[in-house]
Amino acid sequence: MCGHIRNSQANLDNPTLSTTTLRHIPSRSTKFAMADIDVKLASWKLVEVGRLVLIRRGPFAGKLAAIVEIVDHRRVLVDGPSGEEQKIVPRHVLPLAHATLTHFVIPKLPRAAGTGPVKKLWAKNEIDGKWAKSGFAQKTDRVERRKNLTDFERFKVLRLRKQARYEVQKSYAKVKAAAAKS
Incomplete structure:
Protein backbone atom coordinates (compact mmCIF):
# COMPACT_ATOMS: atom_id res chain seq x y z
CA MET A 1 0.00 0.00 0.00
CA CYS A 2 1.06 3.55 -0.57
CA GLY A 3 2.36 5.58 2.36
CA HIS A 4 -0.21 8.35 1.99
CA ILE A 5 -3.17 5.94 1.94
CA ARG A 6 -2.89 4.05 5.22
CA ASN A 7 -6.40 3.05 6.21
CA SER A 8 -8.48 2.09 3.21
CA GLN A 9 -11.77 2.07 5.18
CA ALA A 10 -11.18 5.65 6.35
CA ASN A 11 -10.44 6.71 2.79
CA LEU A 12 -13.68 5.17 1.51
CA ASP A 13 -15.58 7.57 3.76
CA ASN A 14 -13.54 10.54 2.49
CA PRO A 15 -15.48 12.19 -0.38
CA THR A 16 -12.41 14.08 -1.63
CA LEU A 17 -10.75 10.92 -3.00
CA SER A 18 -11.84 10.00 -6.49
CA THR A 19 -12.90 6.50 -7.43
CA THR A 20 -10.03 6.24 -9.89
CA THR A 21 -7.56 6.51 -7.02
CA LEU A 22 -9.30 3.73 -5.11
CA ARG A 23 -9.60 1.50 -8.15
CA HIS A 24 -5.83 0.94 -8.19
CA ILE A 25 -5.73 -0.32 -4.59
CA PRO A 26 -6.61 -4.04 -4.49
CA SER A 27 -8.47 -5.19 -1.40
CA ARG A 28 -7.15 -8.03 0.73
CA SER A 29 -9.88 -10.36 -0.48
CA THR A 30 -8.99 -9.91 -4.16
CA LYS A 31 -7.69 -13.09 -5.75
CA PHE A 32 -5.73 -13.18 -8.98
CA ALA A 33 -6.17 -16.13 -11.29
CA MET A 34 -3.21 -17.60 -13.14
CA ALA A 35 -5.15 -17.20 -16.38
CA ASP A 36 -4.74 -13.42 -16.10
CA ILE A 37 -1.05 -13.72 -16.94
CA ASP A 38 0.03 -13.88 -20.56
CA VAL A 39 3.44 -15.45 -21.03
CA LYS A 40 5.05 -14.60 -24.35
CA LEU A 41 8.30 -15.83 -25.77
CA ALA A 42 11.03 -13.26 -26.05
CA SER A 43 11.73 -12.05 -29.57
CA TRP A 44 15.46 -11.88 -29.05
CA LYS A 45 17.89 -12.82 -31.74
CA LEU A 46 19.69 -15.86 -30.38
CA VAL A 47 23.31 -16.69 -31.03
CA GLU A 48 22.81 -19.94 -32.91
CA VAL A 49 24.42 -21.92 -35.70
CA GLY A 50 23.12 -20.57 -39.00
CA ARG A 51 22.37 -17.05 -37.71
CA LEU A 52 23.69 -14.35 -40.04
CA VAL A 53 25.80 -11.60 -38.54
CA LEU A 54 26.85 -8.24 -39.90
CA ILE A 55 30.49 -7.60 -39.07
CA ARG A 56 30.93 -4.11 -37.59
CA ARG A 57 34.69 -3.91 -36.94
CA GLY A 58 37.87 -5.26 -38.41
CA PRO A 59 39.02 -5.91 -41.96
CA PHE A 60 35.63 -7.37 -42.98
CA ALA A 61 33.46 -4.56 -41.58
CA GLY A 62 30.14 -4.16 -43.37
CA LYS A 63 30.10 -7.74 -44.69
CA LEU A 64 27.69 -10.56 -43.95
CA ALA A 65 28.68 -13.96 -42.51
CA ALA A 66 26.98 -17.01 -41.01
CA ILE A 67 27.73 -18.47 -37.59
CA VAL A 68 29.14 -21.95 -38.18
CA GLU A 69 30.19 -22.85 -34.63
CA ILE A 70 29.95 -21.23 -31.19
CA VAL A 71 33.43 -21.17 -29.64
CA ASP A 72 32.45 -19.73 -26.25
CA HIS A 73 30.13 -17.09 -24.80
CA ARG A 74 32.10 -14.28 -26.48
CA ARG A 75 33.37 -15.73 -29.75
CA VAL A 76 31.92 -17.54 -32.76
CA LEU A 77 33.34 -19.15 -35.88
CA VAL A 78 31.92 -17.41 -38.96
CA ASP A 79 32.03 -18.06 -42.68
CA GLY A 80 30.69 -15.79 -45.42
CA PRO A 81 30.72 -17.51 -48.82
CA SER A 82 28.82 -14.77 -50.64
CA GLY A 83 28.12 -15.03 -54.36
CA GLU A 84 29.82 -11.68 -54.97
CA GLU A 85 33.62 -11.64 -54.90
CA GLN A 86 33.99 -8.40 -52.89
CA LYS A 87 31.57 -9.62 -50.17
CA ILE A 88 33.31 -12.91 -49.31
CA VAL A 89 34.31 -13.36 -45.66
CA PRO A 90 36.87 -16.12 -45.02
CA ARG A 91 36.27 -18.56 -42.19
CA HIS A 92 37.61 -17.10 -38.93
CA VAL A 93 36.83 -16.61 -35.24
CA LYS A 108 19.36 -26.84 -41.05
CA LEU A 109 22.98 -25.69 -41.16
CA PRO A 110 24.99 -28.43 -39.40
CA ARG A 111 27.43 -27.45 -36.68
CA ALA A 112 31.02 -26.95 -37.84
CA ALA A 113 30.00 -27.32 -41.48
CA GLY A 114 32.73 -26.65 -44.01
CA THR A 115 32.70 -23.80 -46.50
CA GLY A 116 31.22 -26.04 -49.23
CA PRO A 117 27.96 -26.92 -47.44
CA VAL A 118 27.65 -23.37 -46.12
CA LYS A 119 28.03 -22.03 -49.67
CA LYS A 120 25.34 -24.43 -50.99
CA LEU A 121 22.85 -23.47 -48.28
CA TRP A 122 23.74 -19.77 -48.72
CA ALA A 123 22.87 -20.00 -52.43
CA LYS A 124 19.80 -22.20 -51.83
CA ASN A 125 18.31 -19.72 -49.34
CA GLU A 126 19.23 -16.71 -51.55
CA ILE A 127 20.86 -14.88 -48.66
CA ASP A 128 22.43 -12.14 -50.80
CA GLY A 129 19.05 -11.27 -52.35
CA LYS A 130 17.20 -11.31 -49.03
CA TRP A 131 19.87 -9.13 -47.44
CA ALA A 132 19.76 -6.61 -50.31
CA LYS A 133 15.97 -6.28 -49.84
CA SER A 134 16.19 -5.79 -46.06
CA GLY A 135 15.61 -2.34 -44.62
CA PHE A 136 18.91 -2.35 -42.76
CA ALA A 137 20.92 -2.99 -45.94
CA GLN A 138 19.01 -0.34 -47.88
CA LYS A 139 19.54 2.22 -45.12
CA THR A 140 23.25 1.39 -45.00
CA ASP A 141 23.48 1.90 -48.77
CA ARG A 142 21.70 5.27 -48.54
CA VAL A 143 24.01 6.46 -45.77
CA GLU A 144 27.08 5.33 -47.72
CA ARG A 145 25.90 7.03 -50.91
CA ARG A 146 25.11 10.23 -49.01
CA LYS A 147 28.52 10.17 -47.33
CA ASN A 148 30.29 9.94 -50.69
CA LEU A 149 28.52 12.93 -52.30
CA THR A 150 30.55 15.84 -53.60
CA ASP A 151 29.85 19.41 -52.51
CA PHE A 152 27.89 20.17 -55.68
CA GLU A 153 25.82 16.98 -55.33
CA ARG A 154 24.97 17.91 -51.73
CA PHE A 155 23.86 21.32 -53.01
CA LYS A 156 21.60 19.64 -55.61
CA VAL A 157 20.06 17.44 -52.90
CA LEU A 158 19.40 20.55 -50.80
CA ARG A 159 17.63 22.25 -53.72
CA LEU A 160 15.52 19.16 -54.46
CA ARG A 161 14.47 18.90 -50.82
CA LYS A 162 13.48 22.58 -50.81
CA GLN A 163 11.41 22.08 -53.98
CA ALA A 164 9.63 19.07 -52.48
CA ARG A 165 8.91 20.96 -49.25
CA TYR A 166 7.52 23.91 -51.27
CA GLU A 167 5.15 21.60 -53.19
CA VAL A 168 3.87 20.08 -49.94
CA GLN A 169 3.28 23.53 -48.43
CA LYS A 170 1.47 24.66 -51.59
CA SER A 171 -0.90 21.68 -51.58
CA TYR A 172 -1.49 22.11 -47.83
CA ALA A 173 -2.41 25.76 -48.38
CA LYS A 174 -4.94 24.74 -51.08
CA VAL A 175 -6.57 22.19 -48.77
CA LYS A 176 -6.66 24.69 -45.92
CA ALA A 177 -8.24 27.36 -48.15
CA ALA A 178 -10.85 24.90 -49.41
CA ALA A 179 -11.69 23.90 -45.83
CA ALA A 180 -12.06 27.55 -44.81
CA LYS A 181 -14.60 28.20 -47.63
CA SER A 182 -16.82 25.31 -46.57
Whole structure:
Protein backbone atom coordinates (compact mmCIF):
# COMPACT_ATOMS: atom_id res chain seq x y z
CA MET A 1 0.00 0.00 0.00
CA CYS A 2 1.06 3.55 -0.57
CA GLY A 3 2.36 5.58 2.36
CA HIS A 4 -0.21 8.35 1.99
CA ILE A 5 -3.17 5.94 1.94
CA ARG A 6 -2.89 4.05 5.22
CA ASN A 7 -6.40 3.05 6.21
CA SER A 8 -8.48 2.09 3.21
CA GLN A 9 -11.77 2.07 5.18
CA ALA A 10 -11.18 5.65 6.35
CA ASN A 11 -10.44 6.71 2.79
CA LEU A 12 -13.68 5.17 1.51
CA ASP A 13 -15.58 7.57 3.76
CA ASN A 14 -13.54 10.54 2.49
CA PRO A 15 -15.48 12.19 -0.38
CA THR A 16 -12.41 14.08 -1.63
CA LEU A 17 -10.75 10.92 -3.00
CA SER A 18 -11.84 10.00 -6.49
CA THR A 19 -12.90 6.50 -7.43
CA THR A 20 -10.03 6.24 -9.89
CA THR A 21 -7.56 6.51 -7.02
CA LEU A 22 -9.30 3.73 -5.11
CA ARG A 23 -9.60 1.50 -8.15
CA HIS A 24 -5.83 0.94 -8.19
CA ILE A 25 -5.73 -0.32 -4.59
CA PRO A 26 -6.61 -4.04 -4.49
CA SER A 27 -8.47 -5.19 -1.40
CA ARG A 28 -7.15 -8.03 0.73
CA SER A 29 -9.88 -10.36 -0.48
CA THR A 30 -8.99 -9.91 -4.16
CA LYS A 31 -7.69 -13.09 -5.75
CA PHE A 32 -5.73 -13.18 -8.98
CA ALA A 33 -6.17 -16.13 -11.29
CA MET A 34 -3.21 -17.60 -13.14
CA ALA A 35 -5.15 -17.20 -16.38
CA ASP A 36 -4.74 -13.42 -16.10
CA ILE A 37 -1.05 -13.72 -16.94
CA ASP A 38 0.03 -13.88 -20.56
CA VAL A 39 3.44 -15.45 -21.03
CA LYS A 40 5.05 -14.60 -24.35
CA LEU A 41 8.30 -15.83 -25.77
CA ALA A 42 11.03 -13.26 -26.05
CA SER A 43 11.73 -12.05 -29.57
CA TRP A 44 15.46 -11.88 -29.05
CA LYS A 45 17.89 -12.82 -31.74
CA LEU A 46 19.69 -15.86 -30.38
CA VAL A 47 23.31 -16.69 -31.03
CA GLU A 48 22.81 -19.94 -32.91
CA VAL A 49 24.42 -21.92 -35.70
CA GLY A 50 23.12 -20.57 -39.00
CA ARG A 51 22.37 -17.05 -37.71
CA LEU A 52 23.69 -14.35 -40.04
CA VAL A 53 25.80 -11.60 -38.54
CA LEU A 54 26.85 -8.24 -39.90
CA ILE A 55 30.49 -7.60 -39.07
CA ARG A 56 30.93 -4.11 -37.59
CA ARG A 57 34.69 -3.91 -36.94
CA GLY A 58 37.87 -5.26 -38.41
CA PRO A 59 39.02 -5.91 -41.96
CA PHE A 60 35.63 -7.37 -42.98
CA ALA A 61 33.46 -4.56 -41.58
CA GLY A 62 30.14 -4.16 -43.37
CA LYS A 63 30.10 -7.74 -44.69
CA LEU A 64 27.69 -10.56 -43.95
CA ALA A 65 28.68 -13.96 -42.51
CA ALA A 66 26.98 -17.01 -41.01
CA ILE A 67 27.73 -18.47 -37.59
CA VAL A 68 29.14 -21.95 -38.18
CA GLU A 69 30.19 -22.85 -34.63
CA ILE A 70 29.95 -21.23 -31.19
CA VAL A 71 33.43 -21.17 -29.64
CA ASP A 72 32.45 -19.73 -26.25
CA HIS A 73 30.13 -17.09 -24.80
CA ARG A 74 32.10 -14.28 -26.48
CA ARG A 75 33.37 -15.73 -29.75
CA VAL A 76 31.92 -17.54 -32.76
CA LEU A 77 33.34 -19.15 -35.88
CA VAL A 78 31.92 -17.41 -38.96
CA ASP A 79 32.03 -18.06 -42.68
CA GLY A 80 30.69 -15.79 -45.42
CA PRO A 81 30.72 -17.51 -48.82
CA SER A 82 28.82 -14.77 -50.64
CA GLY A 83 28.12 -15.03 -54.36
CA GLU A 84 29.82 -11.68 -54.97
CA GLU A 85 33.62 -11.64 -54.90
CA GLN A 86 33.99 -8.40 -52.89
CA LYS A 87 31.57 -9.62 -50.17
CA ILE A 88 33.31 -12.91 -49.31
CA VAL A 89 34.31 -13.36 -45.66
CA PRO A 90 36.87 -16.12 -45.02
CA ARG A 91 36.27 -18.56 -42.19
CA HIS A 92 37.61 -17.10 -38.93
CA VAL A 93 36.83 -16.61 -35.24
CA LEU A 94 34.90 -13.39 -34.59
CA PRO A 95 34.22 -11.77 -31.20
CA LEU A 96 30.48 -11.20 -30.74
CA ALA A 97 31.26 -7.63 -29.71
CA HIS A 98 32.34 -7.01 -33.33
CA ALA A 99 29.10 -8.37 -34.83
CA THR A 100 25.45 -7.44 -35.09
CA LEU A 101 22.98 -10.33 -35.14
CA THR A 102 20.46 -10.15 -37.98
CA HIS A 103 16.98 -11.64 -38.30
CA PHE A 104 18.13 -14.06 -40.99
CA VAL A 105 18.92 -17.69 -40.16
CA ILE A 106 20.12 -20.40 -42.53
CA PRO A 107 17.91 -23.36 -41.53
CA LYS A 108 19.36 -26.84 -41.05
CA LEU A 109 22.98 -25.69 -41.16
CA PRO A 110 24.99 -28.43 -39.40
CA ARG A 111 27.43 -27.45 -36.68
CA ALA A 112 31.02 -26.95 -37.84
CA ALA A 113 30.00 -27.32 -41.48
CA GLY A 114 32.73 -26.65 -44.01
CA THR A 115 32.70 -23.80 -46.50
CA GLY A 116 31.22 -26.04 -49.23
CA PRO A 117 27.96 -26.92 -47.44
CA VAL A 118 27.65 -23.37 -46.12
CA LYS A 119 28.03 -22.03 -49.67
CA LYS A 120 25.34 -24.43 -50.99
CA LEU A 121 22.85 -23.47 -48.28
CA TRP A 122 23.74 -19.77 -48.72
CA ALA A 123 22.87 -20.00 -52.43
CA LYS A 124 19.80 -22.20 -51.83
CA ASN A 125 18.31 -19.72 -49.34
CA GLU A 126 19.23 -16.71 -51.55
CA ILE A 127 20.86 -14.88 -48.66
CA ASP A 128 22.43 -12.14 -50.80
CA GLY A 129 19.05 -11.27 -52.35
CA LYS A 130 17.20 -11.31 -49.03
CA TRP A 131 19.87 -9.13 -47.44
CA ALA A 132 19.76 -6.61 -50.31
CA LYS A 133 15.97 -6.28 -49.84
CA SER A 134 16.19 -5.79 -46.06
CA GLY A 135 15.61 -2.34 -44.62
CA PHE A 136 18.91 -2.35 -42.76
CA ALA A 137 20.92 -2.99 -45.94
CA GLN A 138 19.01 -0.34 -47.88
CA LYS A 139 19.54 2.22 -45.12
CA THR A 140 23.25 1.39 -45.00
CA ASP A 141 23.48 1.90 -48.77
CA ARG A 142 21.70 5.27 -48.54
CA VAL A 143 24.01 6.46 -45.77
CA GLU A 144 27.08 5.33 -47.72
CA ARG A 145 25.90 7.03 -50.91
CA ARG A 146 25.11 10.23 -49.01
CA LYS A 147 28.52 10.17 -47.33
CA ASN A 148 30.29 9.94 -50.69
CA LEU A 149 28.52 12.93 -52.30
CA THR A 150 30.55 15.84 -53.60
CA ASP A 151 29.85 19.41 -52.51
CA PHE A 152 27.89 20.17 -55.68
CA GLU A 153 25.82 16.98 -55.33
CA ARG A 154 24.97 17.91 -51.73
CA PHE A 155 23.86 21.32 -53.01
CA LYS A 156 21.60 19.64 -55.61
CA VAL A 157 20.06 17.44 -52.90
CA LEU A 158 19.40 20.55 -50.80
CA ARG A 159 17.63 22.25 -53.72
CA LEU A 160 15.52 19.16 -54.46
CA ARG A 161 14.47 18.90 -50.82
CA LYS A 162 13.48 22.58 -50.81
CA GLN A 163 11.41 22.08 -53.98
CA ALA A 164 9.63 19.07 -52.48
CA ARG A 165 8.91 20.96 -49.25
CA TYR A 166 7.52 23.91 -51.27
CA GLU A 167 5.15 21.60 -53.19
CA VAL A 168 3.87 20.08 -49.94
CA GLN A 169 3.28 23.53 -48.43
CA LYS A 170 1.47 24.66 -51.59
CA SER A 171 -0.90 21.68 -51.58
CA TYR A 172 -1.49 22.11 -47.83
CA ALA A 173 -2.41 25.76 -48.38
CA LYS A 174 -4.94 24.74 -51.08
CA VAL A 175 -6.57 22.19 -48.77
CA LYS A 176 -6.66 24.69 -45.92
CA ALA A 177 -8.24 27.36 -48.15
CA ALA A 178 -10.85 24.90 -49.41
CA ALA A 179 -11.69 23.90 -45.83
CA ALA A 180 -12.06 27.55 -44.81
CA LYS A 181 -14.60 28.20 -47.63
CA SER A 182 -16.82 25.31 -46.57
